[in-house]
Amino acid sequence: MNTRQTKRQPTGGVRAPRGAGPRRPAAGGRAPERRPAAAAGGEAAPAALNPAGVGRALLTQAVQVLGEVLTFAHPADAVLSRHFRENHALGHRDRGFIAESVYGVLRRLRWLRALAGGQTTPRQLLLAWLARGEGWPQRYFDGLVSVSERDWLNGLRGHGAENISLGERADLPDWLLERLLADGDEEALLALAHSLNRPAPLDLRVNPLKMSRDELLARLRADGLQVEPGVLSPLAVRLNRKPALQKHPAFVDGSFEVQDQGSQLLAYLVQPRRGELVVDFCAGAGGKTLHLGALMRSTGRLYAFDVSERRLARLKPRMARAGLSNVHPVAIAHENDARVKRLAGKADRVLVDAPCSGLGTLRRNPDLKWRQTPESVAEMTAKQGAILAAAARLVRPGGRLVYATCSLLAEENDAVVDAFLAAHPEFREVDAGEVLARQDIPVAAGARLRLSPAEQDTDGFFAAVLERADAHA
Numbered sequence: 001m002n003t004r005q006t007k008r009q010p011t012g013g014v015r016a017p018r019g020a021g022p023r024r025p026a027a028g029g030r031a032p033e034r035r036p037a038a039a040a041g042g043e044a045a046p047a048a049l050n051p052a053g054v055g056r057a058l059l060t061q062a063v064q065v066l067g068e069v070l071t072f073a074h075p076a077d078a079v080l081s082r083h084f085r086e087n088h089a090l091g092h093r094d095r096g097f098i099a100e101s102v103y104g105v106l107r108r109l110r111w112l113r114a115l116a117g118g119q120t121t122p123r124q125l126l127l128a129w130l131a132r133g134e135g136w137p138q139r140y141f142d143g144l145v146s147v148s149e150r151d152w153l154n155g156l157r158g159h160g161a162e163n164i165s166l167g168e169r170a171d172l173p174d175w176l177l178e179r180l181l182a183d184g185d186e187e188a189l190l191a192l193a194h195s196l197n198r199p200a201p202l203d204l205r206v207n208p209l210k211m212s213r214d215e216l217l218a219r220l221r222a223d224g225l226q227v228e229p230g231v232l233s234p235l236a237v238r239l240n241r242k243p244a245l246q247k248h249p250a251f252v253d254g255s256f257e258v259q260d261q262g263s264q265l266l267a268y269l270v271q272p273r274r275g276e277l278v279v280d281f282c283a284g285a286g287g288k289t290l291h292l293g294a295l296m297r298s299t300g301r302l303y304a305f306d307v308s309e310r311r312l313a314r315l316k317p318r319m320a321r322a323g324l325s326n327v328h329p330v331a332i333a334h335e336n337d338a339r340v341k342r343l344a345g346k347a348d349r350v351l352v353d354a355p356c357s358g359l360g361t362l363r364r365n366p367d368l369k370w371r372q373t374p375e376s377v378a379e380m381t382a383k384q385g386a387i388l389a390a391a392a393r394l395v396r397p398g399g400r401l402v403y404a405t406c407s408l409l410a411e412e413n414d415a416v417v418d419a420f421l422a423a424h425p426e427f428r429e430v431d432a433g434e435v436l437a438r439q440d441i442p443v444a445a446g447a448r449l450r451l452s453p454a455e456q457d458t459d460g461f462f463a464a465v466l467e468r469a470d471a472h473a
C-alpha cells in the first residue's frame with residue numbers, strides 16, 4: 001500500500017538524496033575529489049578508497065543491504081532506514097552511496113539481469129550497476145574486486161542493447177508491461193518507463209497560513225538554495241537538489257511541507273471553502289489534509305479518517321506545526337465504521353485518496369514494480385470500489401466527491417470510477433481540467449486528471465471529480 005511522499009527518507013533527511021551527490025566520473029573522465037578520511041564513516045584508511053570515495057567495507061555493506069532488499073520481504077526504504085539506524089556512525093555520503101546504489105539496481109533490475117545473464121548475485125548486480133549504470137571506469141574497481149570479477153565486468157562493458165526485450169529495456173515485469181502497453185504505443189511506453197526510472201525532484205508546498213510562496217522562495221534563496229516556483233501548483237516550490245530540510249526553521253515552524261506538485265493538485269480539485277464540512281477519507285499521515293485545512297483557512301470541520309492509527313498519529317504533530325485547528329483525525333475500523341456513517345449526507349466535499357498499487361510513484365519507490373502482482377492489484381481494486389461507495393454516502397446533495405490514486409493502471413482508475421458511476425446515477429462527473437482552469441491552474445488535465453513523470457514531471461496521479469445531484473435538480 002502506498003502513502004506517497006509523506007515518508008521520512010532513509011538517509012535521515014526530509015527527502016532521500018537518491019540521485020544526490022553523484023559518484024559518477026565527472027565529464028571528461030576526471031575523477032571526483034577524494035573525500036577526507038573523516039567522511040568515510042567506518043572505512044579503515046583513505047588509501048583503501050577508490051577515486052569515487054568507495055572502499056571495500058562500504059561496497060560490502062551496500063551489497064548486504066541490496067541482498068536484503070531483493071528478498072522483497074519489506075519495502076526498500078524501510079530496509080534502508082533500519083540499516084542506517086543500526087549503523088548511525090555512517091557518514092552522509094556513505095549513506096548516499098548505499099541508498100543510490102540500491103535504488104539504482106532496483107530501477108534497472110531487469111536490464112541488469114539481462115546484461116549479466118543467468119543467475120546473478122546481489123554483488124554482481126551492484127557491480128554491473130556501477131559499471132554500466134553509473135559509468136565507473138575499470139580503474140575505479142581496482143582494489144575492490146577480484147581478478148575474475150574484473151574480467152566479468154570487462155565482458156559486460158561490451159554488451160549492447162541487441163537482443164534485449166521490450167520488458168528488459170523498460171525495466172518492467174511482463175504483467176505490468178502488458179497493462180501499460182494496452183494501446184500498443186511502444187515509444188510512449190518507453191518514454192514513461194524511462195521517466196519512472198529517474199529520481200524525482202524535491203517539491204515543497206508553502207503553507208499559506210504562514211507565508212506566501214514568494215516569501216518562502218526568498219528565504220530559501222537567502223540560504224543559498226536553488227529554488228523555483230512550481231509550474232503547476234500555485235503553492236509549489238521546486239528544488240534542484242535534495243538538501244536535508246527537516247531542521248530548517250521554516251519547516252519546523254510549519255511554513256512548508258514536502259509534497260509532490262501532482263499531489264498538490266488534488267486539494268484544488270476538492271476546492272474546499274471556508275466553514276465547510278470536508279472529509280479526507282484516506283488521510284494517512286495527512287499530506288492532503290494539511291493542504292485542504294489551509295485552503296479552508298483553518299475554519300469549518302475537516303475530518304481525517306484512516307484505518308491506520310499509526311499514520312494518523314504522524315498527522316497530529318504536522319497539524320500543530322501547520323497551525324490548523326479545524327482538523328479532526330478519526331481512526332476507523334473499516335470504511336463502513338459507525339463513525340463514518342454518522343456523517344451520512346452531511347459532507348460538502350469528500351476526498352478519497354485511495355490505497356493503491358503506488359505504481360505512479362516508481363521514481364521514489366522503484367521496488368513497487370517488483371513487489372506488486374496482478375493479484376495484489378486485483379485485491380486493491382475491490383477495496384477501492386468499496387471505499388468509494390462508502391465515502392459517497394457522506395456527500396450531501398450538491399456536494400463533491402473526488403477519487404484519486406497514484407496508480408497508472410486503468411483498472412485502479414477509470415474502471416473504479418466507471419463502475420461507481422454506473423451504480424450511482426445520483427452522481428455525475430465534472431471536468432477536472434475545467435475545475436483547475438477556473439482556479440488559474442494551467443494543466444492540460446482532460447476530463448479526468450492524469451499526470452505522469454513523462455508528461456508533467458510529477459508522480460503519476462489520477463483523479464476524477466464527481467458531484468451529487470442537488471435535491472432540487
Ligand SMILES: C[S@@+](CC[C@H](N)C(=O)[O-])C[C@H]1O[C@@H](n2cnc3c(N)ncnc32)[C@H](O)[C@@H]1O
Binds near residue numbers: 006289387
Ligand atoms: C494513498 S494513502 C493516503 C495518503 C494520504 N492521503 C496523504 O496524502 O498522505 C491511502 C491510505 O488509505 C488508508 N486506508 C486503507 N484502507 C482504508 C479504508 N478502508 N478506509 C479508510 N482508509 C483506508 C491507508 O491506511 C492509507 O493511509
